[in-house]
Amino acid sequence: MRTGGNLLKRILIAMLLVLLALGAAGCGTQQQGGHDKKFRIVTSFYPMYIDAINITKGVDGVEVVNMTKPQTGCLHDYQLTTEDMKTLEKADAFIVNGAGMESFLDKVIKQQKNLKVIDASKSDDINFLKDGDEVNPHVWLSVTYNIAQVEAITSQLCEADPEHADAYRKNALDYVTKLTALREEMHKELDNLPHKDIVTFHEAFPYLAKEFKL
Template sequence: MKLSKRVVAALLFSIILVVSGCGSNGGDSSSSSDKLNVQVSFYPMYEFTKNVAGDLANVEALIPAGIEPHDWEPTPRDLATIEGADVLVYNGAGLEGWIDQVTSAVNNDKLVQIEASQGIAIMEGSEEEKEAHDHEGEEAHDHEHGGLDPHVWLSPALAIQEVRNIESGLSKAAPEHTDEFKKNADAYIVKLEQLDQDFKSGLSNTKRKDFITQHASFGYLAKEYNLVQVAIAGLSPEQEPSAANMAKVVKFAKENDVQTIFFETLVSSKVAETIAKEIGAESAVLNPIEGLSDEDKANNLDYIGIMRQNLEALKKVLNQ
């Protein structure tokens, strides 16, 4: 149902473009600025792109801070924004379920599209997630991932690959700045490599390897650092866990003396807190960095800063 609404919105916007003539420039922004006009889908793509682009582009996120990206739907205004851009950066792997429809609706054949996860081996979700997706049928939301896990940015090693893809795309859009983009990407990747090394050293000798999360966001991180993610629910934050899976997680937690259940920012922590209460454990944040909260912004946190908080949270829990 949501898909049909979006199609209608896209068609209405196309009519508006024809009537107003606002699409006649084909996305050429050179008259207003020599900088690239870069639109990105959500926060991690903003952080990565801004670090690569430096002062050579105006980078803006389509999804506002504090909005869960799985819930976001583009409006006609967003279509107009994308149409006027030089570059569109998105994560891919099914996170932005609207991407194909939006890019086919805009009238800008010069738009450079960068799928940051291109070339990365995408993981499938849990059996529970795939089963839920199969049973949803036409009632499924557009933003469901089709059983694929899009959360690649939560592995610093894969974040490096995303940054390289963004560097390549920006160089395609502005080849005269290829050297600058590479220099900026190299400098940022040094920081990501240090982050990766800190995760490796910090998590290599913990007392336990398993952790329980409310939302199955941390599969890539777990795989990279030889951990085991036990998810209460599936890939989509709004997916309700089945009674059977809730019981399975409670049983696992009791048998393995789990003392902390992780929840995340931007979505309700009710499920995690319910299980924590059931087993006499505490709850704590493990942040999937799908957007910055007001508290994150107040503390001047960025991707690397939040990932370091995640590392400390994992070290504490895995050494209990």
């Protein structure tokens, strides 16, 4: 039991490191552009930022900014700050997880009527789980559903910024290929574990458990 648990822990840590590494590969390159007017994308929290910088990697004239600090965690009870609103005032598009994660979203839409909101969970390929009567919004913890989110972000981003649509689609395809390989690697390691009982400290992990039959 202990061996299986240690292996599972190593796999989950490896997954996080790979996702962060994929994200880091896009850092810095999308910040520099030759255009006078950059297309400015703001993301609601770190998982959306990781997706966004991979989709926009190397695209000239596009800037990605994460609204909240990386250690913020989930946004269920997050309160917008004055700095957040200033950040959003300068944004052309705001990428959110959706599905109720950003409890402040109605306030943003009300105050920033011209802001294009890109909902990463707006996908027919996501089957939402529920916590009681409420939808569980932590879909990015399923690799399969995160792929669906990447595709949803890309589709809506291409509509918001058609000038860079071809580059977004190419980057998204490359990123989905990496995520698909990651999913296959994790299945290879986890599918044959002798024990699949886990204890979690957060309601986010049912999607991970469902993906790998934990």
